Amino acid sequence: MDIAVLDRSAVSGRSHLHDASPRTKLLAFALVLASIVVSSNLFIVVALALALLAVITAERLPARQMLPLAAYPAIFAAVFAIASAPDALAAALIIAKAVTAALGAVTLMFTTPYPQVFAVAQRVTPALVGDALLMTYRAIFILAEKFADLTRAVRLRAGISGTHPIRSAQATTRALGGLLLYSVDLAQREYDVLVLRGYSGRLKVAERPSRSPRTDQSLIAGSLAALAVAIVWRVYWASVINYSWIPLAAALLGLFAALLFRGRNR
Amino acid sequence: MSHIHIPDGVLPVWLWLSGWIVAVALVWLASALSARSDIRRKVPLVGIVSALVLVAMSSEIVPIAYHINLTVVAGVLLGPQLAIISAFVVQVVLALLGHGGVTVIGLNTLMTMTEMLLGWALFRGFVKLLGRGHVRAASAVTTVITLAITTTLLVGLVAVSGVTAATARETGALNPRNLTFASPFSKGVVGIGLFSGRQTATAPAVGLKRFATIVYTLGPIGWIIEALVTAAVLGYVARVRPSLVFEGPLAVAEPVLPGDEHGVH
CATH class of the missing domain: 1.10.287 (Helix Hairpins)
Incomplete structure (x- = not known):
């Protein structure tokens, strides 16, 4: 775990996500997590992972360092999945959930300096x-x-x-x-x-305000959309099960678009 | 087995939510008790020992899906009150680094906390029984017993969550239509096929026995490795700085300024 790379990216990275307010990023992360918890459809969870990958690609975040960190829980999830899942698809769902949640967490930490993340946590x-x-x-x-x-x-x-x-x-x-x-x-x-230095039992960290309100709005809208999709496929699964490929295809298209956009701007 | 390696959205909501509630209550209690005593000066020690546990956890032994935890070492060094705080801090940081789910932070905290508290209590008991000259043996036995107990707790947790052949496991999502926790494996995408939507759902043959067999087969290898490392580390510390191991965190002597050995200015 090369945590120095993580910190360097969080502190000196320049992307839209870095400009967003830490509080918004934490809320977006919570919504993504809720989508993972709600979803029992492998395609939806994989679509969520691909959407996160598209964001990482479009924002030019250090994917090479992020992906191994996100894949790390897959080893342990695989042991649990192999040991307890009834079939291969259920096992794949468990592993996909682990990797997607980790990808969300890693994206948050690679774009937010840790004192800012903990500044929000310190309030509660x-x-x-x-x-x-x-x-x-x-x-x-x-x-x-x-x-x-x-x-x-x-x-x-x-x-x-x-x-x-x-x-x-x-x-x-x-x-x-x-x-x-x-x-x-x-x-x-x-x-x-x-x-x-005057420590009296409380380290105070001031929360940094957003440098890009538009990114904040997009983040919340995107993560709310992800949660809505997960809820629809969970509640109305009988009606929409045949269309499970649509979110997956949309996320794949998004990823290809991000890769293309990134390649052209190089 | 310092924490359960079960991802978000697999365990039932009631289970992980209960874990969160109990863990938060214990952390608040430990913090409130700490406010009364002079434990605050040991906050950096909590940070450092938690970081040490995290550094140890970051190196994984791939073939057996095990990583060193040093939770017994942390428990011995921190004592019960600070160990509770440390367990929570470790799990929050782990979850933020993508290792371990966020929803299971509560359950993971309880697991780590149990390991640290058991480690602390058993180590003190064994040292009393065997004498201070047998720190290595005491720490090795403590570690094996502690890990065996927490591994059993993990298997119990999975059993409670409904992973049995008789009951279908659910992902923890509440179905708002009938307010029940429906099984995704019996009627979701997994149960009825990817696109057809017409196949009949079947109850999964999930094996708690299989899970327990794998955990109890791979686990002991990890316990032995952990016991050897813990024995070596605590044995070394007991030889070089015994007060740290035998007297607990609050007994660590403050550094004395040269010329102020008797507290005279």
């Missing part, structure tokens, strides 16, 4: 949880980098090698132990610095 969570969320996310970067440095140092001193798996495992767990001690000291230092 206790102070302790809100602060812990911010500190956790920040600490992931520090620890991931430190752990990479530690394992590199151990490898350079021949502590990790393919021919000695037990010695390698011991060296890696010692590195983890070292990282843990480093983390505890870091936590203490961090608290001291926060107190010096």
